[in-house]
Amino acid sequence: MAPTAIDEDRLSETFAALANGTRRAMLGRLAQGAATVNELAEPFELSLPAISKHLKVLERAGLIERGQQAQFRPCALNAEPLAEVASWAEQYRPVWEARFDRMDDYLTRLRTKGTARRTR
Amino acid sequence: MTQHNNSDAVVIERTFAAPLEVVWQMWTVPEHFAAWYGPTGASVPMVKMDVRVGGTRMICMEVNTPNGPMQMWFTGEYREVVDCERLVYTESMCDEHGNVLAPADIGMPEGHPTTTEVRVELEPIGDGTRMLMRHEGIPSDSPGASGWVMAFDKLVTYLASHVA
Numbered sequence: 001m002a003p004t005a006i007d008e009d010r011l012s013e014t015f016a017a018l019a020n021g022t023r024r025a026m027l028g029r030l031a032q033g034a035a036t037v038n039e040l041a042e043p044f045e046l047s048l049p050a051i052s053k054h055l056k057v058l059e060r061a062g063l064i065e066r067g068q069q070a071q072f073r074p075c076a077l078n079a080e081p082l083a084e085v086a087s088w089a090e091q092y093r094p095v096w097e098a099r100f101d102r103m104d105d106y107l108t109r110l111r112t113k114g115t116a117r118r119t120r
Numbered sequence: 121m122t123q124h125n126n127s128d129a130v131v132i133e134r135t136f137a138a139p140l141e142v143v144w145q146m147w148t149v150p151e152h153f154a155a156w157y158g159p160t161g162a163s164v165p166m167v168k169m170d171v172r173v174g175g176t177r178m179i180c181m182e183v184n185t186p187n188g189p190m191q192m193w194f195t196g197e198y199r200e201v202v203d204c205e206r207l208v209y210t211e212s213m214c215d216e217h218g219n220v221l222a223p224a225d226i227g228m229p230e231g232h233p234t235t236t237e238v239r240v241e242l243e244p245i246g247d248g249t250r251m252l253m254r255h256e257g258i259p260s261d262s263p264g265a266s267g268w269v270m271a272f273d274k275l276v277t278y279l280a281s282h283v284a
Binding site for chain 2: 092093096097105107111
């Protein structure tokens, strides 16, 4: 079920949705199971409209799914968009790739320097 | 070579046009390590390495920001040192005195492990060196750190089981 290609737009939307502590905490709660809006609102000192706004952002990013049962509309986590961003490792891969590119350059410089010294 | 099933790791294989001993020095000699390790536009002003099992390492990375230079410190311990063959060390963020910091305290992404492990394996291939690098998060042994970290752990576990 892993996404075959990274959808940049969706990734940006996922990051934007995750760039908020309240929304991340809501996802953390939903990771334990579906919840109603009231249940989700409970830990926060926020008005229901504010909570509902956060939920809309999460919903637009495809991170949650909401039932159609009138005002109860239980929320459930949809983990798929998170697959690309959930792993800290993936954030570190480009860092390491860049480091090894630099190691490559540095090794080349050392070798050229060595050769230059020898021929002089 | 060990094969792990944990997917939360960076695994990179590279071949360098340099002899085994030279690539080993890239990891174990402070001057060489500092030359490539720091991010582009940053420097590594301090590297301390006691390259033996149980030995401590500490490095400082300095990045220039509009508000002046910003330093980040990392510390860890060597776990395996097999000359020109295998190097395993841990890494945690710390303050300038070497006191380990929780990732969340310094604005790292939630869910970032406190301690990670870097494993480097080298082998000669032709005139060059093949390197296998594995950087892996070590599950924190202090689950009570904060409620949010716990929630995130659950989220990650959930993800692992639901997104294959």
